[in-house]
Amino acid sequence: MKAITYEEFGPAADVLSITEMPVPSPAPGEVLVRVHASGINPSDVKLRGGARPGAVMAYPLVIPHSDGAGVIEAVGQGVDAARVGQRVWIWNGQWQRAFGTGAEYIALPSEQAVWLPEGTSFAEGACLGIPALTAWYALFGDGPIEGKTVLVTGGAGTVGRYACQMAALGGARVTTTVSSEEKAAHSGASDWINYRTDDVTEAVLDMTQGAGVDRIVEVDFAANQAASLALIRPGGTIASYASASQMRPELDFYGFMFKNIRLDMLIVYQLDAATRRKGEAQLNQWLDQGALSHAVVPAGGLEDAVAAHQLVEAGQKLGTVVLEV
CATH class of the missing domain: 3.40.50.720 (NAD(P)-binding Rossmann-like Domain)
Structure with a gap:
């Protein structure tokens, strides 16, 4: 699979690259999601830039971005097989994890892939997590x-x-x-x-x-x-x-x-599980009712990651910068 990666902190143009990597396999309790959209938040670009005081690379190689949306293609042991084919939105994709949503696939705990109502696009779903x-x-x-x-x-x-x-x-x-x-x-x-x-x-x-x-x-x-x-x-x-x-x-x-x-x-x-479940349920109820509007800023595909990160850093956009995968 194609993935956005970096191995050290620094400016987007200097450290981001497109890398061929193996498609991950879902571990017990996990799902494999074919990513269709990856949202880029200010926290993602700050993390890549090493903006936090005393920041050190927690992993030798990182796939960035915590938010995204896609379709479950496989499940690990203990996860209901009926979830295969389900449209989902993703939260904490790269929080305390090496590999986020900036790739064609992501394997992550099943609770971090939340049902996405049909009326909400993948790009809109990639705006929800943060x-x-x-x-x-x-x-x-x-x-x-x-x-x-x-x-x-x-x-x-x-x-x-x-x-x-x-x-x-x-x-x-x-x-x-x-x-x-x-x-x-x-x-x-x-x-x-x-x-x-x-x-x-x-x-x-x-x-x-x-x-x-x-x-x-x-x-x-x-x-x-x-x-x-x-x-x-x-x-x-x-x-x-x-x-x-x-x-x-x-x-x-x-x-x-x-x-x-x-x-x-x-x-x-850092939301506790019970509070997050309440939030997910309320968001999905509003989504199902068509009650929320979303501000998606299209920024191309994975190969446009550098420009997309720079767009977020510039701070002039109105909405969430999203890459289609």
Whole structure:
């Protein structure tokens, strides 16, 4: 099979290559998936670039990408043979594993290949594992949000766009922050604030008649901490999945404490099994109903991996970069 591989950290053009490798065999409890689409997330390109402090190659050779979608072609011992032929979406394909979805085939634990409804394309399925599940967990990780007011920062991002949709589907009032009218339209939220031209705190307080919000889905904890503290209601939740502007921000502990705030620092890779099953079921219900829209950025095939990684790194795309396999 053809696979995208790298043997050392570095720029995409220097370390990525297309390699011929044997098709893997599913071990007990595993399935073999013929990959049709491989999603590329910022975490994938950061990992390949060695961006984490003290990063070392965990494996001598890596096939990148955690998200993907395809069809089960074989099953290992202990897996129901009826799953052969099933369309699936994949999560954690390359989390603590050497070989991810950037190849024609992947063998992985059966629970990591989730039924994909017929109305959802493989390219759309390749957007679910990290962006969509992160959005779901940030919103519903501690219960229903019906009747709540939710602020999604960065609503044009891959997680933010899903969060805007899911908050509305969950019965919440949703407001988002964006940097342009184009990104506002992309987010799909009817209430939005241009953080480049408007005072976000003032605008949200005006929208909520001074009450603030019950929950914040946060794309950059450090950059937005002051606004978050001003806007979150007592007893509210800030669910943050990144803090790129400052990886070790100084926390205004007493400010949050005296509002009895819950701070959720979340990473979707570490979801416990029971919570993940709830998320998968909810996502698939919405998919089956045609309730979610997806922002797929087509980027070619496996041979276009270098350009695709560079596209993600440039940060200008609107949606998830996907390779067709």
